[in-house]
Amino acid sequence: MNEEKEIKVSKTDPDSGYMIRDGKPEGFFYLDHRTVDMKYNLITDVYVTPGNVHDSVPYLSRLDRQQKRFEFKVEAVALDSGYLTTPICRGLQSRKIFAVIAHRRFHPKQGLFPKWKFTFDAERNLYVCPASHELNYRTTDRKGYRQYASDPEQCKNCPLLGQCTQSQNHRKVVTRHVWEDSKEWVRNNRLSTPGKKLYRKRKETIERSFADAKELHGFRYCRLRGLPNVREQALMTAAVQNMKKMAIHLDRLEKRG
Known part of the structure; x- marks a missing residue:
């Protein structure tokens, strides 16, 4: 609805x-x-x-x-x-x-890492989180935002998980517009x-x-x-x-x- x-x-x-x-x-x-x-x-x-x-x-x-x-x-x-x-x-x-x-x-949710803590690697087209794990490209939405997602199997045992995401599936998603450059x-x-x-x-x-x-x-x-x-x-x-x-x-x- x-x-x-x-x-x-x-x-x-x-x-x-x-x-x-x-x-x-x-x-x-x-x-x-x-x-x-x-x-x-x-x-x-x-x-x-x-x-x-x-x-x-x-x-x-x-x-x-x-x-x-x-x-x-x-x-x-x-x-x-x-x-x-x-x-x-x-x-x-x-x-x-x-x-x-x-x-x-921009003020992220209290206790969570801001976006700038995630480093974009243009050559490999991925983000690297504060724990040095990779967030790989997944899809681009209709508004032109590329979505980069982490591996939940890596994230669920990460000591920084509580500062990274509150998602139930332990997956962190970072977006980047196609014109972000x-x-x-x-x-x-x-x-x-x-x-x-x-x-x-x-x-x-x-x-x-x-x-x-x-x-x-x-x-x-x-x-x-x-x-x-x-x-x-x-x-x-x-x-x-x-x-x-x-x-x-x-x-x-x-x-x-």
């Missing part, structure tokens, strides 16, 4: 989406997905969605739109952990864009010297842009209901912010001259 997922709909603004996030208020909201350039902190794209649309969903299509419309030559991007998905990592690598994405912390490429970028320097800029650009919109331009709340009205408010707010940035930059150029 398949259980249908409950989707909450606002009675006063059906276009909004019910958002549940750690550290954020729960309720009906809209999300402003915006892109900011690193050099001048200008907003180059604004896209509004209901609050239940994940940040990663519209990202690649909005990036492609900017490149096509404005002929941007995007060399690098810095994103928060909400964008650390396999399709985005793969998409950025295939577009030859240097990507830095914040680390997302792209995710590892992003991780290596984040740990590199250029990657660390690039990610530090994120606080000075996109975070500052959102803070400015909320604190100085009343963008903490929607003035009108409905997606078209919220989109208009987001675009107008971004336009005003960009005008200020341009005026400041032109003033600096004039003073230098």
Whole structure:
């Protein structure tokens, strides 16, 4: 029997989406997905969605739109952990864009080994557990995840079994996406010297842009209901912010001259 997922709909603004996030208020909201350039902190794209649309969903299509419309030559991007998905990592690598994405912390069940304790051997296409036993490839599911399984006969007498799995058949299964190499490429970028320097800029650009919109331009709340009205408010707010940035930059150029 398949259980249908409950989707909450606002009675006063059906276009909004019910958002549940750690550290954020729960309720009906809209999300402003915006892109900011690193050099001048200008907003180059604004896209509004209901609050239940994940940040990663519209990202690649909005990036492609900017490149096509404005002929941007995007060399690098810095994103928060909400964008650390396999399709985005793969998409950025295939577009030859240097990507830095914040680390997302996954918390395994208390007392069990985290996934990084299992070492992947690319040449032999298998994982090696902390007890040096091999988890061999078994199958690939429809979502593109390869499954690597241990030998229960080896595991049931292993002294580390209680820290490895709670399965009744004593078999440990580790999954790896077919595009996992792209995710590892992003991780290596984040740990590199250029990657660390690039990610530090994120606080000075996109975070500052959102803070400015909320604190100085009343963008903490929607003035009108409905997606078209919220989109208009987001675009107008971004336009005003960009005008200020341009005026400041032109003033600096004039003073230098």
